[in-house]
Amino acid sequence: MLPKTPKPAIWRFIKGSAKTLFVLEAVCFAASYGVYYRMNTNREFRQHINENYPFLLDYYYKIGEIVGDSKARQTDANYWSALKKSD
Incomplete structure (x- = not known):
């Protein structure tokens, strides 16, 4: 048997760092989507x-113009x- x-x-450091980076990226993506969703649905927030x-x-607005909503x-x-x- 091989020892x-x-x-x-x-x-171990690389694996731990990769896991941490993946979780951090997922959290940042969720937060940015949340802000985008709120901006897209709430005029007072805008x-x-x-x-x-x-x-x-x-x-x-630039992203909206690229996607197609140029009147926002x-x-x-x-x-x-x-x-x-x-007022």
């Missing part, structure tokens, strides 16, 4: 993002301007 030799520590992080909303930016702008006029 068992312990695996080098580097392989307005909050526009006030605090306008570059994120610009990326959201103008629709939101019209809605928000109407809100400001009524």
Whole structure:
């Protein structure tokens, strides 16, 4: 019978790091999908993002224009301007 030799520590480190990276990537994907879903369904959240992080909303609109919803930016702008006029 062949004697068992312990695996080098580097392989345990690589396996542990790969597992951690996979979990971290899954969590980041879920969080980014959650933010995208909320931006896609909630106009007030988009307005909050526009006030605090306008570059994120610009990326959201650019992705929407690539996918095919090119009227979202103008629709939101019209809605928000109407809100400001009524206040």
